[in-house]
Amino acid sequence: MQVPARFAYERADSVPHALQLLERYGPEARVVAGGHSLIPMMKLRLAQPEALIDINGLTELGQITVEGEELVIGALVRHAELLAHTIATDLFPIFRDAERVIADPIVRNRGTVGGSLCQADPSEDLSAVFSALRATAVIQAGGAPSRKVPIRAFHHGPYETAVEPGELLVQLRVPIRTGTGSAYEKVERRVGDWPVAAAGAVLRVVDGVIEQAGIGLTAVGAEHFCSPEAERYLEGRQPGEEAFAQAGRIAAEHCEPHADQRGPADYKRHLAAELTRRALAAAAERI
Amino acid sequence: MRITVSVNGQPYTRDVEPRLLLVHFLRDELGLTGTHWGCDTSNCGVCTVRLDGVPVKSCTVLAVMADGHEVTTVEGLERDGELDVVQKGFVECHGLQCGFCTPGMLLTARWLLERDPDPDEGTIREAISGQLCRCTGYENIVRSIRWAAEAQAQAQPQPQSQAQAHAPTDAEARQ
Ligand code: FES
Ligand code: FES
Numbered sequence: 001m002q003v004p005a006r007f008a009y010e011r012a013d014s015v016p017h018a019l020q021l022l023e024r025y026g027p028e029a030r031v032v033a034g035g036h037s038l039i040p041m042m043k044l045r046l047a048q049p050e051a052l053i054d055i056n057g058l059t060e061l062g063q064i065t066v067e068g069e070e071l072v073i074g075a076l077v078r079h080a081e082l083l084a085h086t087i088a089t090d091l092f093p094i095f096r097d098a099e100r101v102i103a104d105p106i107v108r109n110r111g112t113v114g115g116s117l118c119q120a121d122p123s124e125d126l127s128a129v130f131s132a133l134r135a136t137a138v139i140q141a142g143g144a145p146s147r148k149v150p151i152r153a154f155h156h157g158p159y160e161t162a163v164e165p166g167e168l169l170v171q172l173r174v175p176i177r178t179g180t181g182s183a184y185e186k187v188e189r190r191v192g193d194w195p196v197a198a199a200g201a202v203l204r205v206v207d208g209v210i211e212q213a214g215i216g217l218t219a220v221g222a223e224h225f226c227s228p229e230a231e232r233y234l235e236g237r238q239p240g241e242e243a244f245a246q247a248g249r250i251a252a253e254h255c256e257p258h259a260d261q262r263g264p265a266d267y268k269r270h271l272a273a274e275l276t277r278r279a280l281a282a283a284a285e286r287i
Numbered sequence: 288m289r290i291t292v293s294v295n296g297q298p299y300t301r302d303v304e305p306r307l308l309l310v311h312f313l314r315d316e317l318g319l320t321g322t323h324w325g326c327d328t329s330n331c332g333v334c335t336v337r338l339d340g341v342p343v344k345s346c347t348v349l350a351v352m353a354d355g356h357e358v359t360t361v362e363g364l365e366r367d368g369e370l371d372v373v374q375k376g377f378v379e380c381h382g383l384q385c386g387f388c389t390p391g392m393l394l395t396a397r398w399l400l401e402r403d404p405d406p407d408e409g410t411i412r413e414a415i416s417g418q419l420c421r422c423t424g425y426e427n428i429v430r431s432i433r434w435a436a437e438a439q440a441q442a443q444p445q446p447q448s449q450a451q452a453h454a455p456t457d458a459e460a461r462q
Contacts, residue, residue: 002327009288009305009351032349039347040328042306052305056352104417106335106395110343191416192330 002043008051018055018168019142025051027165032056033076034111036103037119061114061170064088071174075114080105082113092174093286094182094200098129101184104192114169122158123194123219127151129184130172131225132200132216138171139163146170152224179211180204183282185275189262195219196262197271199251201279203239205287210234215247215280220272221256229254230276239284248277290354294319295363305351310334312350313360321361321390325419332418335391336360342391342398344417361390364397372442373397373435382431384422391418396432405436 008025012018022029028050032038041047055061061076064085071091073082082088083099102108102116102125116126117137135151139162149162151172156162163169186198195218202214213234215227230251237243257268291300294317301316313319313336322345323333329347336345337359364371373396376382383389392415399406399414406414411432412425420428 003308004306006304006306009349011351011354035349035352036329036347039308039349043327052349054352104332105414106332106342106344106417107329107347109341110348 004039004042005045005048007042007049009054010051011054011057013057015058015060015140015168015170016142018053018058019140019166021051021053022166022168023142025053029053029165031118031168033115034078035115036107036111037115037121055168066091066176067173069176071176073113073172073174075112075117075169075171077113079103079108079111079113079116083108091176092133092180092182092202094129094132094184094202094283097184097282098125098186098198098200101125101186101188107192113172117154117172118161118163118169120155120157120159120161121194122221124225125184125186125195125198125218127155127225128198128200128216128218130174130216132182132202132214133174134202134214135175136173137162137169138173139167140170141167148173152226155224177204177212179206179287181283181286182214183279183286184216185279185282187271187275194262197257197268197275199272199275199279201276201283203234203280203283203287205239205284208238210237210239210243213247213280215251215276217251217255217272217276219257219262220268221258222251222254222272227251227254227276234280239280241281244277244280244284245273247280248273248275251276288351288354290351292350292353292355293357295359296357303350305349307350309336309338309345309348309350309353309358312353313345313358316350319360319362323387323390325387330419331388332391332395332415333388335394335418337394337398340398342395359394361393364393371397372439373400373432375438376431376433376435377428380427380431380434382423382428388418388420388422392420392428396435399432400436400439404439406432408433 010021030049032052061074063074065072089096130151137149137154140146154162182202184200186195200216204212213231230247252269252273257265259265313322325331325333329344334346
C-alpha cells in the first residue's frame with residue numbers, strides 16, 4: 001500500500017488566497033490540482049511536500065476563452081475539458097490530436113493542463129504542443145503584477161520550470177492567426193502510455209509560402225520541446241512532402257534521445273524525423 | 288481534518304488525515320468495499336468512482352478533496368432494489384468473470400451512456416480504455432454495454448430520454 005508522507009492541507013478559495021498560502025508555507029509547499037502527477041510521486045515518496053495547497057476550487061482558472069487574438073486556457077482546465085472544447089480544438093486541432101492520446105479518459109477527467117506543464121516531465125505531450133504553438137505562460141506571484149513567460153523559456157529542464165516558489169501558473173495564451181494548420185503525432189507502446197516519441201506541428205502559410213512553422217517534440221531530448229533549426233529551414237519555403245521530410249531529418253539531428261524501457265535512442269531519433277514529417281503534412285492539410 | 292462527503296446520496300462526516308486516499312476512505316472508513324483497489328498507480332481503473340458525476344480514479348484523489356462533494360460508488364447504481372441497466376447488461380452478456388474490474392467498468396459505462404446513449408463499439412472501447420480487465424478479453428464487456436444502450440433506448444422511446452435528463456450539468460463538466 002502506497003501512502004504519502006504526512007503533510008498539511010489547505011484549500012484555496014481564490015488566486016490571492018492561494019498565493020498567500022504559498023507564501024505562508026514557503027518553498028516546501030506544493031500546489032495540487034488534478035494531482036495525477038503529484039499524488040503518485042507522493043505515494044512513492046519521491047515528493048514529500050510539507051503542505052499541499054489545493055486549488056481545485058479556483059473556478060476562475062478553469063475557463064477557456066478567446067480574448068482578442070489569443071486563445072486563453074486557464075491552468076485548471078482539465079484535459080477532458082480541453083478535448084471537448086470545440087472552439088479550442090477547431091482553432092487548433094493539435095489539441096484534439098494530443099488530448100485523445102494523453103493518458104486515458106478517466107485520468108483526463110481529473111488531470112489539468114497547468115499541472116501537466118508544471119510537472120515538466122521530459123515526455124509530457126502538452127509541453128510539445130504548447131511549444132509548437134508558441135504559447136505564453138502567465139505566472140502570478142503574491143503582491144506583484146503577473147508576468148508572462150514564453151513557453152520556450154518556461155521549462156528549465158526535467159521537472160523544473162520558470163514558476164518560482166510562491167508563484168502560480170494561471171494561464172496559457174495561444175496566438176490565433178489566420179491561415180494556420182496544426183497536428184500532433186505520437187507513438188506509444190500501448191493505449192494511455194507516455195510517448196516513445198511525439199511531434200507537433202503548426203504551420204502558417206501566406207501566399208503559398210510557409211510564413212511561420214512551429215515544431216514541438218517530446219520524449220526525445222529536444223531543448224525546450226521544439227526544433228528551431230527545422231522551423232528556420234521551413235520558413236520561406238513552399239509546403240510539400242520533400243520540405244517536410246527534410247525538416248523531419250533536421251529535427252531528428254538536433255534532438256538527443258536516450259535509450260530507456262520505451263526504446264533505443266536510434267529508434268526514437270527515427271521517430272522524431274518520421275513523426276515530424278507526418279505532423280507537418282497533417283498540419284498542411286488542415287490550413 | 289473533519290470532512291463531510293456525500294456518498295450515494297448520504298452524507299458521511301469523518302475525521303481523516305489529509306493523506307488518506309479517497310479509495311481507502313470509502314473502503315476502510317465507510318465499509319463500502321464495492322470500490323476496488325488494484326494497481327494504486329492510476330492505471331487499472333478498478334478504483335473508479337464518480338466525483339460530482341465525473342468518473343475519477345479514487346486511488347489518486349485525496350479524501351479531503353471530496354469534502355463537500357458528491358461521490359457515487361458501484362453501491363449507488365442500484366435503485367430501489369432494481370439493478371441499473373448497465374448492471375443488467377453485464378449479467379445478460381456475461382460481462383464479468385472474477386469481477387475485480389467490474390465496479391469501475393459499470394460506473395464508466397453508466398457515465399458513457401449518459402453522454403452518448405448510442406455508442407458504437409469503438410466509442411465504448413475508448414471510454415473503457417482507462418480500465419484493465421485480466422479476465423474477459425473485453426469482448427463481453429463491450430457487448431454488455433451495447434446491450435445496456437439498447438435496453439435503455441427501448442425503455443425510453445420518447446425524445447425526452449433519461450440520457451438527456453442526465454446530461455452532464457455545467458458543474459459536472461467543470462470537474
Ligand atoms: S487502483 Fe486506482 S487505478 Fe488502479
Ligand atoms: S472480470 Fe476479472 S478483471 Fe475483469
